[in-house]
Amino acid sequence: MKIAVFGTGMVGDTIGSRLIELGHLVMMGSRSITNEKALAFVAKHKTGASNGTFAEAAMFGEIIFNCTKGEASIDALKAAGSAIDEKIIVDVSNPLDFSKGMPPSLIPALSNTYSLGEEIQKTFPKAKVVKTLNTMWCGLMVNPNMIGGGDHTNFICGNDAGAKAKVKSLLNEFGWKDQNILDLGDITNARGSEAVLPIWLRVWSATKNGAFNFKLVQ
């Protein structure tokens, strides 16, 4: 599958590299086609990797992974223009607010009674936003079997059932078993999964280990 990865940070690099390993074609999108991190991403993969502007990447990909920082996500996606219409946007970002000290809090306008996932869906009504994977370290996103035999929980939500099914199939490729993917419902449930960050950050601080996730025990 042709997939766009927006964002050149650790999350974008990790997801893009795993997708290539699985045989997909990945175009990493960024503001400039001379972005050094994007060029380094292309250079380290013998095949399957390319880079381009956000618009070029959006045109290339059937699915777009939003791996940009939450505070910059809307602008990055807007830079893609109409190429983003009708596309599936897998939103793994979080509306973190680093302006009030560490650990970061959530951007007030994008939390509690609203969410970044909803803001993306509202800004791009023709796109199909699927929020998932945002509640863990990127290494686990693409390789859940790294801990606990993969038996821990990944939340997913979004308004379009077909889009969620396609994304779940990609999650299966990453190693996520169906019974560990919990569909919360429509995109308003991003208010829940994005709110995992405040506890995630504090568990990380207490345990000094980011390679953890939460498992739903019933």
Next chain:
Amino acid sequence: MKIAVFGTGMVGDTIGSRLIELGHLVMMGSRSITNEKALAFVAKHKTGASNGTFAEAAMFGEIIFNCTKGEASIDALKAAGSAIDEKIIVDVSNPLDFSKGMPPSLIPALSNTYSLGEEIQKTFPKAKVVKTLNTMWCGLMVNPNMIGGGDHTNFICGNDAGAKAKVKSLLNEFGWKDQNILDLGDITNARGSEAVLPIWLRVWSATKNGAFNFKLVQ
């Protein structure tokens, strides 16, 4: 041990009853000594249960469980007056805001960059606030072995190490194993554990089953 339980709802009744079952003496505190739920609580226990005003209960208990609704917690605790000084307050409440529809959100002034746990500690600087158990249904609070062999996570935080140790001992009595109690640090970490509610409420809605908890998988 003599223990006060503030609040006559399901949480207070469940915790109070379990404490009595374990051999403790419990006084349920409420606004009025003729509170019907408090009287029913006393009536159903042959021994160990009493009721009184918030002030009477605070005087009685070495430890106070705050099981009042988050929006009413500060007022309830204030009603106890100086009897609350030096006491350990086990705060199991959450700052839920039911004014903006269901599922409830968090009270803006008591979330994200602040928390109800911190507000209680700030309002009663001589008391020792320990936030714990607030991330699950009350049946599990007092009987973690009900699911998953008890192997799921309960967060605890607070500024006073001695108070946390005493509360941990009570948690052990409830059935919590040490390895399932994660100390996040000081009371500011209530910002994390109270932020579990937005995801908790949505998992509950998606699964139609409140008898669940999250387990930290590393």
